Amino acid sequence: METPAELKYxxxxxWVRVEGEFAVIGITDYAQEQLSDVVFVEVPFSIGDKxxxxxxxxxxxxxxxxxxxxxxxxxxxxxxNDALSSSPELLNSDPFGKAWILKVKMSDPxxxxxxxxxxxxxKYCEGRH
Amino acid sequence: xxxPHTGSETxxxxxxxxxxSIDELFNDVPVEYRFPKLDLPAALSEMEAFSMAQxxxxxxxxxxxxxxxxxxxxxxxxxxxxxxSVISRGEFFTAYTPxxxxxxxxxxxxxxxxxxxxxxxxxxxxxxxxxxxxxxxCAEAGVLAYHHFFGKRPRMVVAPSVHPHYRETMRTYLxxxxxxxxxxxxxxxxxxxxxxxxxxxxxxxxxxxxxxxPDFFGRIFDLTEFAKAVHEKGALLAVAVNPLSLxxxxxxxxxGADIVVGEGQSLGIPLSFGGPYLGIFATRKELVRKLAGRxxxxxxxxxxxKGYVLTLTAREQHIRxxxxxxxxxxxxxxxALASSVYLSALGKHGLKSVANLCYQKAHYAASRIAKVxxxxxxxxSPFFHEFIVHxxxxxxxxxxxxxxxxxxxxxxxxxxxxxxxDHMLVxxxxxxxxxxxxxxxxxxxxxxxx
Numbered sequence: 346m347e348t349p350a351e352l353k354y355x356x357x358x359x360w361v362r363v364e365g366e367f368a369v370i371g372i373t374d375y376a377q378e379q380l381s382d383v384v385f386v387e388v389p390f391s392i393g394d395k396x397x398x399x400x401x402x403x404x405x406x407x408x409x410x411x412x413x414x415x416x417x418x419x420x421x422x423x424x425x426n427d428a429l430s431s432s433p434e435l436l437n438s439d440p441f442g443k444a445w446i447l448k449v450k451m452s453d454p455x456x457x458x459x460x461x462x463x464x465x466x467x468k469y470c471e472g473r474h
Numbered sequence: 475x476x477x478p479h480t481g482s483e484t485x486x487x488x489x490x491x492x493x494x495s496i497d498e499l500f501n502d503v504p505v506e507y508r509f510p511k512l513d514l515p516a517a518l519s520e521m522e523a524f525s526m527a528q529x530x531x532x533x534x535x536x537x538x539x540x541x542x543x544x545x546x547x548x549x550x551x552x553x554x555x556x557x558x559s560v561i562s563r564g565e566f567f568t569a570y571t572p573x574x575x576x577x578x579x580x581x582x583x584x585x586x587x588x589x590x591x592x593x594x595x596x597x598x599x600x601x602x603x604x605x606x607x608x609x610x611x612c613a614e615a616g617v618l619a620y621h622h623f624f625g626k627r628p629r630m631v632v633a634p635s636v637h638p639h640y641r642e643t644m645r646t647y648l649x650x651x652x653x654x655x656x657x658x659x660x661x662x663x664x665x666x667x668x669x670x671x672x673x674x675x676x677x678x679x680x681x682x683x684x685x686x687x688p689d690f691f692g693r694i695f696d697l698t699e700f701a702k703a704v705h706e707k708g709a710l711l712a713v714a715v716n717p718l719s720l721x722x723x724x725x726x727x728x729x730g731a732d733i734v735v736g737e738g739q740s741l742g743i744p745l746s747f748g749g750p751y752l753g754i755f756a757t758r759k760e761l762v763r764k765l766a767g768r769x770x771x772x773x774x775x776x777x778x779x780k781g782y783v784l785t786l787t788a789r790e791q792h793i794r795x796x797x798x799x800x801x802x803x804x805x806x807x808x809x810a811l812a813s814s815v816y817l818s819a820l821g822k823h824g825l826k827s828v829a830n831l832c833y834q835k836a837h838y839a840a841s842r843i844a845k846v847x848x849x850x851x852x853x854x855s856p857f858f859h860e861f862i863v864h865x866x867x868x869x870x871x872x873x874x875x876x877x878x879x880x881x882x883x884x885x886x887x888x889x890x891x892x893x894x895x896d897h898m899l900v901x902x903x904x905x906x907x908x909x910x911x912x913x914x915x916x917x918x919x920x921x922x923x924x
Contacts, residue, residue, distance in 0.1 A: 387763070389624035390624070411789075
């Protein structure tokens with residue numbers, strides 16, 4: 346299981362990469378493995394919409410399940426990764442890279458402190474087995 | 475499979491509940507209601523019961539004995555005997571929706587054939603395994619459109635010329651969504667106005683526009699420009715069809731419908747007091763993830779053999795729980811099969827000739843009725859096999875009179891549209907002969923002069 350050290354992690358298996366006032370959001374390697382082959386990703390928002398921490402920001406469907414993805418931090422949506430609509434399998438092959446889901450302009454960067462670092466996330470995942 | 479509890483299992487459960495007997499479970503029901511004394515006549519033998527039931531059934535008047543001009547959404551068509559013969563097979567007749575679907579290859583193949591036929595007939599990319607009836611399918615179009623726009627476009631516009639039952643069901647079905655508003659069919663609106671005026675009601679909050687084709691009054695409109703206008707405003711267009719009419723008419727896909735729904739009863743399903751019928755639902759590929767109900771796909775197994783599978787099941791409730799696009803999973807499998815057998819038996823040309831017979835006979839009937847003094851046919855628009863007749867007296871009285879002559883008259887439009895009092899909706903199918911139509915006109919002439 347990969348857990349890049351530079352990222353922050355949420356209990357609901359999203360990762361955040363901080364880029365100044367922006368946060369790039371995706372799902373973790375652990376999450377993609379649990380879901381198995383991803384066949385569909387949907388972001389029910391448009392650019393400019395505002396999302397609140399811990400509310401749904403996307404749906405990921407695999408051959409065996411459908412899962413909600415939540416905003417790990419609150420903010421305004423500035424970019425959605427269009428590549429995922431035609432190539433949802435990127436979530437399996439490159440969850441921390443090409444398969445980022447969306448990017449928000451954070452409204453409350455202090456929320457980042459409530460997220461885990463990679464070490465804490467590894468322990469958290471181990472505790473779930 | 476039903477496996478009854480053993481005595482010890484029952485005992486264990488009672489113990490867990492802190493009860494001594496099963497009777498104690500019913501303690502909340504007052505004693506006098508538990509086993510009320512029923513005032514029933516003495517028991518009959520099978521032979522006596524059969525003869526009594528038969529005597530009662532003979533007081534029914536059915537379309538077998540009457541000449542039927544009644545339609546309004548359910549039509550009296552000939553059903554080839556092969557339909558019953560196939561659907562009566564035990565493998566199809568008793569099977570419930572398969573919970574281990576892939577083991578039921580026959581059922582899945584039947585559903586796949588149904589989907590393929592409906593897709594071909596409507597011209598759409600994909601059809602689901604069906605819904606309960608046309609009304610439910612219309613309501614599901616609303617659910618799909620609402621979710622397609624993630625709830626951001628909560629308004630729907632429905633033509634008053636959509637079947638009143640469909641509109642009512644839609645409102646009931648969508649009643650749980652507090653923010654959904656359905657407009658377009660306000661009672662003060664002229665029900666016979668052409669669909670064009672609906673466009674003025676469509677805005678950035680509208681997810682769906684629903685029209686019927688041919689409409690409830692049998693009329694056919696070219697919806698090409700209408701569909702463009704709906705799409706310019708960003709909404710989806712759903713068209714409710716009579717699938718049989720598509721043997722003759724341009725399919726809704728040709729003018730850009732996003733969703734095609736319809737009542738499938740006219741495809742080999744008997745009238746049977748209003749059900750079970752068949753809800754047709756077809757759409758474009760882009761909308762398939764929001765499609766309700768089951769979807770069967772064709773695939774190959776590890777050894778390269780053709781097989782059938784349930785596909786895109788992540789839309790369904792057993793995987794998605796509260797986020798499922800619909801909780802309808804049990805489709806009208808047997809009725810869907812009946813329609814597939816009907817369509818296969820008729821073939822492309824057969825379907826076209828049935829539709830054409832309906833069309834020609836209806837037009838003959840309209841031209842004859844128009845000549846009966848006191849009656850007028852409202853025919854400013856092209857129609858398929860149903861049309862409106864303005865009558866010189868109440869439709870109710872007229873129908874009683876017609877029944878005395880063995881004729882089941884048309885639908886009383888005043889029941890649903892106050893402005894259409896004394897207007898009868900007359901349906902003509904291939905089962906009606908020229909002689910029947912002439913007889914109808916003779917009886918109508920008597921009415922006026924009698």
